[in-house]
Amino acid sequence: MSLGTSPAQQIGKEWRRILEEYRLGHPDVTVLDPPDAILHLRNRQSMLQCVADMNLSDSYGRVGVPKQLVIKRDASSIPEAVNEAGLRLPLVAKPLVADGSAKSHELSLAYDQNSLLKLEPPLVLQEFVNHGGVLFKVYIVGEAIRVVRRFSLPDVSRRELSKSAGVFRFPRVSCAAASADDADLDPNIAELPPRPLLERLAKELRRGLGLRLFNLDIIREHGTRDRFYVIDINYFPGYGKMPEYEHVFTDFLLSIMQSQCKKRALADQY
């Protein structure tokens, strides 16, 4: 075992080595998504880097990531680091590792500087962006895109912020949240992000992440029409909740088979 790697990391390495060996020995087998690319989404900093670098902005809107800061060392460094980075409260504190464990979903909201000392690094501190309590789950299956609304955390008003202090754990929201698709919502909040913007974002993400099976949580900044933020990306999420899941997935697998057949037919010609 090399220094500094946990048994779990060792198993991960071993698993990737076996997969790679198998892939090289079976050129006809299709790897849907490479393990190294999947690993990229298991860290909440690298997860969003691709969106931050994309700087996507066009006539349909702008897509960015909330201002965020990675804290790896002890909590005593947090207030000064937050000040230096110019992050505005409230802040969402998320475990740096997003490995699907219950712990990786233990998020909290910090309302004041002093409370930041109670946090447990390693973590990512992300500015909380008011978004009207509704988020958009964008499911990607190859070229297919499906969007659903989910209830999210409510906005934090300046008045509430001025009167509040402390760090508050909040329960899992996005995957557990009830669908907001049929709720009676303010159209300015509920209006889905423009389809062309999502198509472009999905295309750039597939290329940038090197993945075909993931979803993203995207929010619209409250009070704007076209300022969007990606706050989370999940590999192979709960597709069972995606509209038309069966058809979308079947079509995806068929399209892969067809492209493999075409490649083989071309290879046989030469």
Ligand SMILES: Nc1ncnc2c1ncn2[C@@H]1O[C@H](COP(=O)(O)OP(=O)(O)OP(=O)(O)O)[C@@H](O)[C@H]1O
């Ligand atoms: N920067 C932010 N601004 C506003 N709300 C946020 C922000 N980050 C997270 N949230 C809220 O917290 C919820 C959980 O955050 P996030 O999706 O990052 O956690 P997760 O554990 O990865 O969730 P999932 O179950 O979707 O994987 C979001 O769905 C949203 O409601």
Ligand SMILES: O=P(O)(O)O[C@H]1[C@H](OP(=O)(O)O)[C@@H](OP(=O)(O)O)[C@@H](O)[C@@H](O)[C@@H]1OP(=O)(O)O
């Ligand atoms: O199963 P669920 O429907 O809750 O799916 C959730 C999935 O749980 P799983 O572990 O069962 O796949 C989560 O995976 P981990 O981060 O925990 O690995 C994560 O991807 C959520 O975003 C999914 O919720 P969705 O984004 O689709 O709403």
Ligand SMILES: [Mg+2]
């Ligand atoms: Mg999420």
Ligand SMILES: [Mg+2]
């Ligand atoms: Mg997530």
